[in-house]
Amino acid sequence: MRRTRHLPIPEQARALNVVLRGHYAYYGIAGNYAALHKVYRAVERYWRKMLCSRSWAGRHLTWERFHQLKARTPLVRPKLHRPYRARQALAVL
Numbered sequence: 730m731r732r733t734r735h736l737p738i739p740e741q742a743r744a745l746n747v748v749l750r751g752h753y754a755y756y757g758i759a760g761n762y763a764a765l766h767k768v769y770r771a772v773e774r775y776w777r778k779m780l781c782s783r784s785w786a787g788r789h790l791t792w793e794r795f796h797q798l799k800a801r802t803p804l805v806r807p808k809l810h811r812p813y814r815a816r817q818a819l820a821v822l
Contacts, residue, residue, distance in 0.1 A: 765807035
């Protein structure tokens with residue numbers, strides 16, 4: 730993220746979404762949704778922190794303004810790639 734800090738915001742969101750999609754694809758199994766949501770919130774907080782550090786003027790980026798910005802360039806929400814039904818099919822007794 731440090732390298733992408735000074736890129737335009739849509740490109741930052743695109744780069745973060747690539748990482749989040751990969752994380753969800755690897756760890757997105759049934760029973761792991763809470764952990765995926767924690768990762769999503771951590772990325773959200775870190776992105777706001779990086780946006781605040783871009784310039785002195787950015788130090789006043791409130792959460793309300795950040796959510797407006799995120800509405801225009803949303804982050805990918807957590808998604809399970811192996812739901813419970815798929816896990817039951819893989820179970821061997």
